Amino acid sequence: MGKYLRCFTLFFICMCLLTGCWDRRELEERASVLAIAIDQAEEDENLFKMTVQIPIPIKIAGSSGQGGGSNADAVKIMSATGRTVTDATNNLQMRLNQRLFLGHTRVLALSEEIAKEGIHDIMDSFRREPQIRRLLWPIVVKGKASTLLEIKPGLEQIPVVFLMGLIENGMKLGRIPDQTLGDYFNQTSNVTMEPFLNYVEATKKEVSWKGVAVFRGNKMVGILNRVQSWALIQLRNEKPGGDIVIPLPNTKKGYVSFRPHFVKKKLMIQEQGDTKSKGSESFSATYHCELQGDIVELTEDLKIPPEQFIVQMQALIKKEMEERAKKLLLQLQKQYNSDILKLGLTLRAKHYHEYWKKHNWKEDFRDFPVRVKYTIKLRRLGMEMQ
């Protein structure tokens, strides 16, 4: 009798405790948003238009030979307007049969127009929402942000997966900076630096990385093109950036292409001699940047011995890179006045009492003397002897 009672009690307790997740939702019971795009509504300036991309699980066929062309159906693209992001989300929810789930969002596309007006109000809901991952990629899109979600790349069934691949691959190659939402939040909060985001352009069929969008506070102030962005990520992230193609001097159509593999950066901050008489105006910064890489292309034979060729090319690339860096700094300082180089961080860390306390970096970055010195180490010439 006692044994039966014990068995029964055990059974009863198990029934109570092993009920599982009472509020579980199966994967197909939720509308997982993969990407969000935010635009200004066409009809009303005060409204946001939010576009989401939701994959349709049944249509995503990994094995069944659906072939190309059907990828248009693999995702559902919907948009809704609202006064705020949450308002727009609610309006969208009213048109869906499943609950919206933002936990899988990987891309947040912002239109250039909205970014230029400032995205402080948009970002607030993304900061608060616990579902949102700090590792997602916010991207500024030229023109309308929704075009980024509507691309039909053909190579992938889901456009966002294609876009993610593009960014991830670029990151691995060191050509596209890894700028996540968390980084953006940190950089806006941090008083020593300004944020930036990746900038892309989307057409009907494809998407291409155009450079970075420079922010000042929460407002986009301009863009850096590809070449300058690569100079930026060399100086900021120690990533190599893309190939450098330079016209050969004294030739008609000769070009040389240099592929950097390794970057080493050293930021030196100098205090020039008479600190006392001139106050703290005598600080200056020098970036020493070392690039190691190969020649990958040379379209015209220069007919000089390899030893001399290396020396000549190193000088040529050095000159080109320093010019690019100079242009970058000119644009960042004079035009945008935005320290996305994180120069202020080093200044605050190392020269807090002498410099940082006496200056307002947000304004003084403009006139801070910065120099960039490149050292090019040309290692190999590819499979060719010269």
Added chain:
Amino acid sequence: MSRNEGHSWHQNLSMWQQICLMTSTLIGVGVLTLPRTTSSKLFEAGWIAPLIGSAGAFVSLWLIVKLSKRYPGETFIEYSHKVWGSASRPWVGKVFSLPWISIYLVYLYFSTAIVSRVFGEVVVTSVLWQTPLEAMLLTMFLLIFFLCMHEVEVVARVNELLFPFIILPLLFIALASFQKAEFGNLLPINHVSIRSMAEGVYEGIYSYSGFEIMFVFFAYAQKNTNKELAGFYSLLIAALLYMLIVVAGISVFGYEELQRVTWPTLELVKTTQVPGFILERLESAFLAVWVSAVFTTVANAFYVVVYSLRQLFRKGIWFQRIMAAVLLVPLFYFSLIPQNIPEVFQVASLLGLSSLFINLLIPVVYWVVILIRDMMSKREEKDVDG
């Protein structure tokens, strides 16, 4: 067996068990907010706070060890009336020790309530949005009740068992997040004033509340173990872990951003990228393991409350079980008193302040009383001799 009075059974907590008991009680919900609270006053140098705080905590712990060494095998409840009373009139000791014992127990009781509340808040805001807070509290209290059914030895073993589940995830998170660290955020360390230094250290000290449970548990330590050393090791483990977490938090987010996030350590988990994306959403896994850290904190404190009551009334294990069940009911309502998150934090910091007060005051007052008594008894001896 059921009517024994506590210290009559053998003293068998090994040194390792003492360390586990202390460390796992120290590390609780505080870890989730620690980077924010310490850097709110100390800015970049927030990691100093847990280090200095541990020194303050050690002084208090050392006094507790000395008390328990003077009255070997007796808990705070048992030796209190010996400290306050005299041999001829035992009721004096009982009356005078009662306020101290009740302060101690009331403090532990309410700390149980608020820690479980903070735990519930974290889970409800970050992973289980649909689950009512009450359900979280109830399950936690059921677990606590289950632990309170048993003797001290079981508590020690449970702590020993859960110890790795508390230490390892935190260590992993702290170390893994360094891949995103920006070490410039940790400098300069010398720009805080003495005043804010003091305030910051105060924040640090109260992250160490929890070792006061050793007022009771030291009585059951094995006779030949070095209790000072056990206390030193457990504070050292906690201090290093705290420091790592704070350094990780500041270097990843920067102190400005830290002030804006509610649960910095949880955000740290969210930004940590596990190579290969084996676990996409690490925070759920982290919270699941972290339940054990909270459980040991809450359950140990509550166990001390009911165990002390059992000793106070000189009753057996059944009294303890009934007391646990009875006391958990009002605890549930107490933990629901704070109406919103800012109120929860307010109460939590108030509790931290009182822990600082209690942990330092009780041992110091007790030692002063003991020293005065020693002097008086010496004088009496002298009188007798002379």
